[in-house]
Structure formats: C-alpha cells, structure tokens
Amino acid sequence: MLLGSLWRRCHPGRCVLFLVLALLLDVVGLVFLLLGILASLSYWDFFVYTGALILAFSLLFWVIWYSLNIEVSPEKLDL
Template identity: 40%
Template sequence: MSTSVQMEPVMETTYAGVGRCKCSFWFAVAHDILGVFIMMVGVFGGLVIHDLFIYAGAIVIFLSLIWWVFWYSGNIDVPPEELEDDVGLIKLKDRGLGRAVRRVSNRLASGIRSSFRKKGREVNNSPSNTGPDVSLSTVCDSAITPPSKDLMRETLSI
C-alpha cells in the first residue's frame, strides 16, 4: 500500500531594495558618510591636527568594510537544491563523480591518519591502563618503565 505525498514548489522570497540585511547596509553607509565627513574636515578644515582627522576618517571608512561584508554575505542566495545535508545523502546528478571523489578523499584521509600511527604497535582502546606494568613512550620511542616502590629523585637539566 503506497501513499502519495504531494509537495508544493518552494518559492524563493525576493527582496527589493537593499536586500535582507538592511541593518548592515545602513551601518555601512553611515560609516562611509561619517568617515568621508571626518576626512574632509581634516583636508579642508584648516586645523593644526589635520592629519589626525584624515587618518581617523580613513580608519572609519576601512571599518565600514566589515558592515559591507556582512551585508554582502547575508544576501548570498543559495538555491534549495544546492543545500544538501552532509550525512550521506547523494544528489542524483552528481552520483557517479561525487561518489568517486568522496571515496578518493576518504582513502587519502584514512591513509594520512594511519601514517601517523607507528608500524607494528597496536592501538589500545581500553578506557584506563592502571597497574604497575604501564610503560610510557616518548618521542624517541624509548620505553620508560615506572620506578619500583622506592622513590628516586633525578635532576633534570635544561
């Protein structure tokens, strides 16, 4: 017994004017106007500290770039068919090439991961290794065994 599910087409909302991120747009415009005003005061104001106003105006205009980036990145439209869940769902049109690229990527990543492991050493996945027979391994791959019950003091020189 099959049930039919009808899906309505998704209509994308179109935004007229400045787009979705109106607040970022107006902050960017305000910073640009303020920066140009401060810079023009430095150029035409005849003040003793005119260079301070010129630099401050340029810095304010530079900081307005942050708001422009927010506005631009907030208005990037991604079609719904491009939005794919990355939990194993494969797009129908990219099935062959996408699967091959994913396999190569997984093999390369697992090869890199396994190359960092020492050859011939088993990986112990037990939650804790407690007991007197635990040995520590250093970068030089020399084993350091824990001392016996007697405490020994060794000096370390750097």
C-alpha cells in the same frame, strides 16, 4: 513611470541594519577625511587618520551585508 518601476525592483535586502550602518560609517568617514584634508587645522592628521579608519571599518559591514544577502537554491546545497 520608468523611475517608479525601477524603485519597486530595488530593495536593500534582508539585513537593512548592516546596510544602514555601512552607509552611515561611509558618510561619517568621508566627512572626517575631507575635513582633515580641506580645513586648515593644526590637528588635521587626527581627522585624516580617523576618517580613513572609519572608512576601513565600514568595509566590514559591507561584507557582512553582502554575505548575508547571498541566496543559494536548495538544489545547489545538496540537502
């Protein structure tokens, strides 16, 4: 009962595409980063640097998603 009411109030916002892209890039970047760190490969640095770049690039989508979901009341906009 409590979990059902929690999921009803939680919504991803208006820009679901940016949220999905940010989450997807986070997962891919983390997989690459952990693969480069934990696997014994001769080209481990490629995975570490690529994973870090993908994680940094995902921050762009997080900022876009957050800034497009900000709601300001018309009274504060002085229209």
